[in-house]
Amino acid sequence: MLFQYGTYAFSGRPMFTVDLTRQFDISDDEGQLEHYVQVHCELRYECEPILDALGSFDSWFFHDANADLDEWLAAMERHLELLLARRPSEIDVYEEPV
Numbered sequence: 789m790l791f792q793y794g795t796y797a798f799s800g801r802p803m804f805t806v807d808l809t810r811q812f813d814i815s816d817d818e819g820q821l822e823h824y825v826q827v828h829c830e831l832r833y834e835c836e837p838i839l840d841a842l843g844s845f846d847s848w849f850f851h852d853a854n855a856d857l858d859e860w861l862a863a864m865e866r867h868l869e870l871l872l873a874r875r876p877s878e879i880d881v882y883e884e885p886v
Contacts (some may be wrong), residue, residue: 790826791864794844795835799878803855804839805834806871811886816880824886838870 790809794804810827814822833839844869849860 789849790846791849791867792844793842793867795840799801799832799880802835803877804835804842805833806831806876821839824871826884828880828882828884830882831872832877832882833871834877839860842867842870859880 790807790811792809793804793806795804797803798805808831809826810825811824813824816822847860847864849855849857851857
């Protein structure tokens, strides 16, 4: 899983974007890895100085890395505190082969 944010102009105009991504491995009939697919949920907010001041951030979580998912999620939640009182201007969900 990937959690990332920053101010970007992916959709044409700069917006503060939070990207929540889940990566899946796609295997063939014999169980061999063919490729990966990422499913993104992007929450886009109008730019505000307080959000822009957060800069950019990203953090991956891998289930097989002996890390604790609950601890990682709690750490990521702390990054979202400023957004709890705000509604995103745009939401985009899409799939991307990698």
